[in-house]
Amino acid sequence: MVEFMKLKRRFYILLHPRPTVLITTVCREGKYNVMPCTWHTPVSWDPDLVLIVVDKENYTHKCIMETKEFVVNVVDDKFLDKIMKLTVHGDKVDKFKLAGLKTMKARFVRAPILRDAIAYIEATLYRAIDVEDETLFIGRVLDARVRSDVFRAGGWDYSKARLLLHHWENIFVKPDPRSVVAAPR
Numbered sequence: 001m002v003e004f005m006k007l008k009r010r011f012y013i014l015l016h017p018r019p020t021v022l023i024t025t026v027c028r029e030g031k032y033n034v035m036p037c038t039w040h041t042p043v044s045w046d047p048d049l050v051l052i053v054v055d056k057e058n059y060t061h062k063c064i065m066e067t068k069e070f071v072v073n074v075v076d077d078k079f080l081d082k083i084m085k086l087t088v089h090g091d092k093v094d095k096f097k098l099a100g101l102k103t104m105k106a107r108f109v110r111a112p113i114l115r116d117a118i119a120y121i122e123a124t125l126y127r128a129i130d131v132e133d134e135t136l137f138i139g140r141v142l143d144a145r146v147r148s149d150v151f152r153a154g155g156w157d158y159s160k161a162r163l164l165l166h167h168w169e170n171i172f173v174k175p176d177p178r179s180v181v182a183a184p185r
């Protein structure tokens with residue numbers, strides 16, 4: 001008989017892998033920041049709402065509280081060698097310089113977009129929900145765009161969109177186009 005082992009901690013590992021995104025923000029004094037994030041989810045499509053979970057200790061938290069906006073940048077495996085460099089607090093360093101990230105102006109928010117992202121979502125703060133050490137930031141989606149060469153009508157083209165799924169810690173999973181299957185209806 002198959003046995004289920006009890007997880008001592010980190011139940012949430014069972015809910016990974018999850019697409020890695022980089023949250024970009026601007027702080028009150030105009031400083032840009034960027035933070036890797038894998039705890040995120042769409043919430044609603046009428047209105048369009050997206051949720052990110054942000055630790056209160058993070059500089060990103062302060063920035064979103066101050067300027068009430070953020071950008072969700074979806075990234076691919078070109079960011080693999082940069083991701084872990086971004087796990088420092090952005091109030092002390094310029095992480096864009098540190099990891100060699102280029103930005104471009106967003107249409108609707110002051111927070112920047114990462115030029116090498118394969119997709120991005122511009123959002124303004126709709127609601128902030130205080131939960132213990134974290135805040136759930138729900139953003140109203142003002143614009144969502146994807147690079148046309150990595151996307152088909154049905155979603156990502158995995159032969160081109162080498163998404164970076166976060167397994168845990170510094171380990172990532174890349175979806176393989178051969179692993180895409182259709183479930184019988």
Ligand SMILES: Cc1cc2nc3c(=O)[nH]c(=O)nc-3n(C[C@H](O)[C@H](O)[C@H](O)COP(=O)(O)O)c2cc1C
Pocket residue numbers: 020033034035036037038039040053054055057058059060061083084086087088089090091166169
């Ligand atoms: C792959 C990955 C995913 C992460 N996901 C989250 C997340 O969902 N929420 C969060 O608050 N921190 C997350 N972190 C940790 C933050 O990125 C990290 O604390 C970062 O230094 C915060 O930067 P900041 O202080 O400049 O905002 C993640 C880190 C990595 C490497």
